[in-house]
Amino acid sequence: MPALIKICGISSVDALDAAIEARADYFGMVFFPPSPRHVDHHAASALAMRAGVRIGRIGLFVDADDNQIAEGVQAARLDAIQLHGEETPARVAVIKERFGLPVWKAIPVASEKDMGAAAAYEDVADLLLFDAKTPRDAALPGGMGLRFDWNLLGRWRGRSGWGLAGGLSPLNVAGAIAETSAPLVDTSSGVESAPGVKDPQRIRAFCEAARKA
Numbered sequence: 743m744p745a746l747i748k749i750c751g752i753s754s755v756d757a758l759d760a761a762i763e764a765r766a767d768y769f770g771m772v773f774f775p776p777s778p779r780h781v782d783h784h785a786a787s788a789l790a791m792r793a794g795v796r797i798g799r800i801g802l803f804v805d806a807d808d809n810q811i812a813e814g815v816q817a818a819r820l821d822a823i824q825l826h827g828e829e830t831p832a833r834v835a836v837i838k839e840r841f842g843l844p845v846w847k848a849i850p851v852a853s854e855k856d857m858g859a860a861a862a863y864e865d866v867a868d869l870l871l872f873d874a875k876t877p878r879d880a881a882l883p884g885g886m887g888l889r890f891d892w893n894l895l896g897r898w899r900g901r902s903g904w905g906l907a908g909g910l911s912p913l914n915v916a917g918a919i920a921e922t923s924a925p926l927v928d929t930s931s932g933v934e935s936a937p938g939v940k941d942p943q944r945i946r947a948f949c950e951a952a953r954k955a
């Protein structure tokens with residue numbers, strides 16, 4: 743079965759249309775003001791309306807409070823909530839209960855120890871998204887085109903769904919799927935021409951490469 747595809751950090755109609763035409767399964771909207779991909783609620787609402795049921799709508803939040811999440815959920819009629827901060831398993835459980843939506847939890851990975859930490863989220867998150875851990879002083883906790891050592895996933899035998907993120911691009915996504923058997927792949931900066939500027943051609947190339955893998 744081909745890996746599911748998520749194109750994250752979409753903030754323009756052109757990029758959304760490219761993701762839909764390339765048959766991506768999900769697109770992500772970033773509700774995190776420091777990100778160059780941040781969308782306000784007005785823009786998110788317009789993108790969600792245009793997407794309709796043609797592609798799944800995922801909202802990305804970083805250590806957001808309930809009000810911030812509620813505004814994003816309502817504006818973009820989200821299908822799932824992606825948590826990309828330091829949310830604890832207890833906080834993930836509260837968000838899942840409060841909003842009644844699937845929750846995807848990003849797990850920052852740099853070493854075997856990080857894979858061990860993932861187990862704590864298994865019974866609360868619907869999907870674990872393994873992503874490269876960004877440096878302590880980095881501007882963002884993701885979306886920086888960094889990849890981690892995929893060998894670390896080798897021993898992962900989780901009960902929940904999972905996906906692979908971090909530094910994926912049209913050039914390496916097929917290899918990533920072959921090497922890890924990831925059931926879902928997620929990219930953001932790997933399909934951009936500049937930070938926050940999605941490139942429709944790269945979106946198409948990513949989806950084609952992922953589907954052929």
Ligand SMILES: O=C(O)c1ccccc1N[C@@H]1O[C@H](COP(=O)(O)O)[C@@H](O)[C@H]1O
Pocket residue numbers: 750751770772774777778779802804826873882883884885886887888907908909910928929930931932
């Ligand atoms: O994309 C962002 O700006 C972002 C901001 C804060 C947290 C996560 C963010 N992006 C997510 O990070 C991973 C990997 O991105 P990349 O492909 O390495 O650029 C992905 O899930 C993005 O959605």
